Amino acid sequence: MSPLPPNHPPLKPRRVGVLLANLGTPDGYDYWNMRRYLSEFLSDRRVIDYPRWKWQPLLQTVILAKRPFTSGANYKSIWNHDKGESPLMTITKAQTAALAAELPEVMVDFCMRYGNPSTESKVRAMVEAGCDRILFVPLYPQYAGATTATANDAFFAAVTKMFRAPAVRTLPEYFEHPAYVASLAESVQEAWDKLESKPEVLLASYHGMPKRYLMQGDPYHCQCQKTTRLLREALGWDKGMIQTTFQSVFGPEEWLKPYTVEHVAELARQGKRHIAVIAPAFSADCIETLEEIQGEIQEAFLHAGGETFTYIPCLNDRPSHMSALGQIIREQLKGWV
Structure with missing residues (x-):
């Protein structure tokens, strides 16, 4: 016999949700898909904090008139044509499936900060599935306002729209978690062991940010430096x-230095003929790693006299990475699961 009174709306079984979040991806590499994606991304005040009255006319009339064509060509060069999606989407789906297997007692799904699937749509789907507790997991090992914080902004904004708002937690940065560092080191050693010409230098290339953000208190630069040290140790x-x-x-202002594209050329001029590059700020390979590092940055090194350039892929859905993330997530789920 049901304990609910007559005419009471049905209740779903209570569940815990784990919502992964990555940066985002356009739905296609054509002009209009690229324009929509870039407009959303470059309109985020966490990413570009110039006054809107000054920035939006420049963005909408000048930048978005041209940039979708060049960015679209870059995406086309790395696109997963078999599945009709970007590599970031393919990898994030694989990560979600792997973590769902690691965490069978919770509902695991993913969203994108920009583009689809949106954060709001996935929060709504989890609530409708009975999740009254959600752990939000920005897939950024290091904290930055332009990555972790803006992902959290979108998550909290989505929660406020729910009639039955869930209890929420957000995953903090995890760059110094031993399991993450161990997986990162494993990926480097595995790549090193396969190389005939051993690199003379390994560059840990992180996504940049304006130096001004560091001076305003963003911890990203310090966390990147520590990630490199922990990896070396x-x-x-x-x-x-x-x-x-x-x-x-x-943009025109000074960013965190040294710039990777300039530094690889300088290494070649110094006589370094063999280098490797890894991108520890990215949990999954994307346009910045598959096109920028293996395109512009590699070309700068070879053009300056370098001979072999090795890119070590992001951790993606490698088993040790999924195990590490599973461990990190479980630690944050204590008391819920």
């Missing part, structure tokens, strides 16, 4: 064998 390498650089500079 886990590998047992000497100081100087791994160097920290920053990529993806945008």
Whole structure:
């Protein structure tokens, strides 16, 4: 006999949700899909904090008139044509499936901060499925206002629209978690063991940000430096064998230095003929790693006299990464599961 009174709306079984969040991806590489995606991304005040009255006319009339064509060509060069989606989407789906297997007692899904599937649509789907507790997991090992914080902004905004708002938690940065560092070191050692010409330097190339953000208190730069140190210590390498650089500079102001594209050319001019690059700020390979690192940055090194350039892929859905994330998530689920 039902304990509910007559005419009471049905109740779903209570569940715990784990919602993964990645940066985002356009739905296609044509002009209009690229324009919609770039407009959403570059309109985020966490990403570009210039006054709207000054920035939006420039963005909508000048930048978005041209940039969708160049960005679309870059996406086309790496697109997963078999599945009709970007590599980031393919990898994020694989990560979600792997973590669902790691965490069978909870509902695991993913969203994108920009583009589809939107954060709001996935929060709504979890609530409708009975999730009254949701752990939100931005897939960024290091914290930055332009990544972790804006993902959280979208999550909290979505929660406020729910009639029955769930209890929520957000995953903090995890760059120094031993399981993550161990997986990162494993990926480097595995790649190193396969190389005939051993690199003379490993560059840890992180996505850049304006230097001004560091001066305003964003901890990202310090966390990147510490990630590099922890990776070097886990590998047992000497100081100087791994160097920290920053990529993806945008706009006229000074960003965190050294810039990867300039530094690789300088290494070649110094006589370094063999280098490797890893991107520890990205949990999944994307346009910045598959096109920028293996395109512009690699070309800069070879053009300056370098001979072999090795890119070590992101951790993606490798088993040790999924196990590490599963462990990190379980720690945050204590008391709920």
